Amino acid sequence: MNSPDPYPVSVDLIRADNRLEITWEDGSRNAYAGATLRWACPCAECRGEAGLPGRLDRIQDLPADEVRLTSVELVGHYALQLGFGSGHATGIYTFRHLRSLADPSHTSARRWER
Amino acid sequence: MPIPSQQQVLSALATIIDPDLGRDVVTLGMIKDLRIQDSGRVDFVFELTTPACPVRDRFKTMAEERVGALPGVSGVGVKMTANVRSPVRDRQGQQLLPGVKQTIAVASGKGGVGKSTVAVNLAAALAKSGAAVGLLDADIYGPSVPGLTGALEQPQLVQVVGPDGEMQQKLKPLEAWGLKLMSMGVLAGSDKAMVWRGPMVSRAIEQFMSDVHWGQLDYLIIDLPPGTGDASLTVAQRVPLSGVAIVATPQDLALDIAVKALQMFRTLNVAPLGLIENMSWYVCPSCGHEHHPFGHGGAERAAERLSVPYLGSIPLDSQIREEADRGAPIVVAQPDSAGARAFSAMASQIAARTSVQSFRKLPVLNVR
Ligand SMILES: Nc1ncnc2c1ncn2[C@@H]1O[C@H](COP(=O)(O)OP(=O)(O)OP(=O)(O)O)[C@@H](O)[C@H]1O
Ligand SMILES: [Mg+2]
Ligand SMILES: [Zn+2]
Numbered sequence: 091m092n093s094p095d096p097y098p099v100s101v102d103l104i105r106a107d108n109r110l111e112i113t114w115e116d117g118s119r120n121a122y123a124g125a126t127l128r129w130a131c132p133c134a135e136c137r138g139e140a141g142l143p144g145r146l147d148r149i150q151d152l153p154a155d156e157v158r159l160t161s162v163e164l165v166g167h168y169a170l171q172l173g174f175g176s177g178h179a180t181g182i183y184t185f186r187h188l189r190s191l192a193d194p195s196h197t198s199a200r201r202w203e204r
Numbered sequence: 205m206p207i208p209s210q211q212q213v214l215s216a217l218a219t220i221i222d223p224d225l226g227r228d229v230v231t232l233g234m235i236k237d238l239r240i241q242d243s244g245r246v247d248f249v250f251e252l253t254t255p256a257c258p259v260r261d262r263f264k265t266m267a268e269e270r271v272g273a274l275p276g277v278s279g280v281g282v283k284m285t286a287n288v289r290s291p292v293r294d295r296q297g298q299q300l301l302p303g304v305k306q307t308i309a310v311a312s313g314k315g316g317v318g319k320s321t322v323a324v325n326l327a328a329a330l331a332k333s334g335a336a337v338g339l340l341d342a343d344i345y346g347p348s349v350p351g352l353t354g355a356l357e358q359p360q361l362v363q364v365v366g367p368d369g370e371m372q373q374k375l376k377p378l379e380a381w382g383l384k385l386m387s388m389g390v391l392a393g394s395d396k397a398m399v400w401r402g403p404m405v406s407r408a409i410e411q412f413m414s415d416v417h418w419g420q421l422d423y424l425i426i427d428l429p430p431g432t433g434d435a436s437l438t439v440a441q442r443v444p445l446s447g448v449a450i451v452a453t454p455q456d457l458a459l460d461i462a463v464k465a466l467q468m469f470r471t472l473n474v475a476p477l478g479l480i481e482n483m484s485w486y487v488c489p490s491c492g493h494e495h496h497p498f499g500h501g502g503a504e505r506a507a508e509r510l511s512v513p514y515l516g517s518i519p520l521d522s523q524i525r526e527e528a529d530r531g532a533p534i535v536v537a538q539p540d541s542a543g544a545r546a547f548s549a550m551a552s553q554i555a556a557r558t559s560v561q562s563f564r565k566l567p568v569l570n571v572r
Pocket of ligand 1: 522
């Protein structure tokens with residue numbers, strides 16, 4: 091049986107601190123730095139496709155603009171779409187992905203870590 | 205011995221956690237009509253969110269055991285029922301399909317992967333569990349539901365009373381295998397392949413959706429055409445979908461062919477219910493063992509890579525094809541076969557996924 095999918099009750103983007111906060115259904119709360127989220131972007135451009143490395147595999151640093159959170163939108167009932175200062179907004183961050191970013195023990199076999 | 209209070213019984217039941225929703229069954233409102241008699245007999249109704257609930261039997265046993273273990277209880281009667289809930293929906297969606305609670309699209313990245321076979325068996329499995337189910341073949345280019353179900357007649361027109369009391373003419377779905385069936389192929393006649401252009405397709409689908417008299421349905425399964433063409437796009441945009449299940453073969457998964465379809469639905473805000481792998485393993489006719497020529501776990505890994513739930517693997521089974529060719533879903537025709545069992549398990553997973561969604565309110569988003 092699958093473990094229940096994590097689900098948020100509220101999502102706060104605090105631009106001044108470049109931080110995203112999520113309060114989950116089970117009452118727990120996680121905070122994420124913009125840079126953490128930007129480096130975890132799951133989009134094809136960042137992660138690579140069909141066995142090829144993505145952009146984030148090839149670089150060491152990202153300019154400040156790239157890691158500055160600007161927007162957050164809900165995607166269906168399962169994910170958030172995050173926008174960054176550089177205009178990059180193709181990453182769909184599933185709740186499960188976000189939860190495991192904050193607490194890697196939460197899911198058994200997520201391999202988002204770089 | 206004193207009999208237990210309502211509160212004690214509910215506390216005992218509150219130790220049962222729904223594995224998909226992550227909350228206890230009392231909080232979720234699943235326990236109804238609790239009655240405790242002076243003799244110590246306890247009766248209640250356990251209302252599931254789908255009759256195809258994958259943990260139905262486990263819940264029943266747990267409920268009997270936990271309540272039965274309370275001091276003073278002389279007997280426990282648990283009546284298992286189900287009430288499929290509708291997701292939160294906008295008004296437009298309500299109007300297009302007024303009596304339909306959950307709408308599930310079945311899609312694929314390319315043709316010939318067994319999408320229609322999956323759609324028919326998913327519908328039949330849900331109906332077999334006790335749900336009211338409709339199946340819409342939205343593949344105007346190559347409708348196959350009539351052939352797969354043997355429902356080949358032309359549907360009749362019926363007069364029904366509309367929302368404002370006026371009479372409306374509607375298409376009455378055909379019935380077979382406990383399902384209500386409608387194929388968009390009836391728009392053209394079953395033997396003519398359609399050569400329609402984009403805008404016409406979209407208009408015809410929209411019109412068609414409101415022209416069918418489905419009545420009350422727990423689930424409407426929609427067999428989409430393969431790929432991401434106009435028809436799939438229109439359904440995804442105009443029909444209030446609870447979600448979409450994507451069918452793929454092991455080869456497609458290796459080549460990420462399902463990705464494009466998935467991305468289209470995500471862009472349109474249709475939740476992916478998950479990934480179904482078809483024709484990935486088989487029961488060897490000579491030795492009777494399961495053979496997995498593509499290895500184990502490929503679909504789970506693909507689902508994880510695509511951030512969607514994994515809904516199950518359907519074996520390559522000549523019986524599935526033979527029954528389909530005869531116009532019978534294998535879940536009804538040969539319910540004990542490996543193929544039928546795989547389809548039923550998949551249907552339960554899909555039903556559970558849709559239940560989860562209808563329970564959840566949208567989170568509050570704040571940008572400061
Ligand atoms: N698990 C299976 N085992 C054996 N045969 C199967 C299985 N699934 C599908 N088939 C067979 O494969 C063929 C294609 O299946 P189906 O028509 O369901 O695919 P489809 O994806 O709907 O195709 P289309 O793109 O034409 O709509 C049919 O002959 C069907 O009987
Ligand atoms: Mg088909
Ligand atoms: Zn990215």
